[in-house]
Amino acid sequence: MNFAPAGSLKGMDTKNLADLYDLAPLAWADCVAALDAGYTQAPDTGGPNRHSTWLATIDADGSPHVTGVGSLWVDGAFFFETGRTSRKGRNIARDPRCTLSLAMHDFDLIVEGEAELVTDPDVVADIAARYAADSWPARVDESGTALTAEFSAPSAGPPPWHVYRVVPKTATVVSTIEPGGATRFDF
Numbered sequence: 001m002n003f004a005p006a007g008s009l010k011g012m013d014t015k016n017l018a019d020l021y022d023l024a025p026l027a028w029a030d031c032v033a034a035l036d037a038g039y040t041q042a043p044d045t046g047g048p049n050r051h052s053t054w055l056a057t058i059d060a061d062g063s064p065h066v067t068g069v070g071s072l073w074v075d076g077a078f079f080f081e082t083g084r085t086s087r088k089g090r091n092i093a094r095d096p097r098c099t100l101s102l103a104m105h106d107f108d109l110i111v112e113g114e115a116e117l118v119t120d121p122d123v124v125a126d127i128a129a130r131y132a133a134d135s136w137p138a139r140v141d142e143s144g145t146a147l148t149a150e151f152s153a154p155s156a157g158p159p160p161w162h163v164y165r166v167v168p169k170t171a172t173v174v175s176t177i178e179p180g181g182a183t184r185f186d187f
Helices: 028-036 087-094 121-133
Strands: 013-016 053-058 064-069 072-074 077-082 097-103 107-118 162-166 170-175 182-186
Touching: 028 107, 028 170, 053 077, 053 087, 064 077, 064 087, 072 121, 077 087, 077 107, 077 121, 107 121, 121 162
Parallel strands: none
Antiparallel strands: 013 182, 053 064, 053 097, 072 077, 077 162, 097 107, 107 162, 107 170, 170 182
């Protein structure tokens, strides 16, 4: 990825975290283009060896809880699924604030936002189709607002699995290729 100097998007503040090294700020548009191109968790597909998305939620006692999730980037937001009774599902129900992190080949990304339960049947069906196209045979369950499949990650709990959307409020991008750089974006 060739990070160009950051452009200014309406309503977005950019802070160059690498100006002490005389490095240019990174461009959010380049990050979005890489996310829009898609990513998979298959081995040898991303950085450092594959694309893993880590979700951090807040436990009832205020301590952090971090777990891996299968994520999708769609229309400027991350989507993931989990059971409402899973630890992350219970945490989100109590406090939707969360952080997602993802290691791509050319950059590492940390996004802060709030997990919003998706109940629109059309959106849930679209997410199911995207997961199925990416080799997880998810389908919409009989309620029309959750997913089911023969299997999922053990940490997701038993089906049904509900879909959540995280729209970035802030994002920090750290380039992993030359010349380097790090930029924080506030939306």
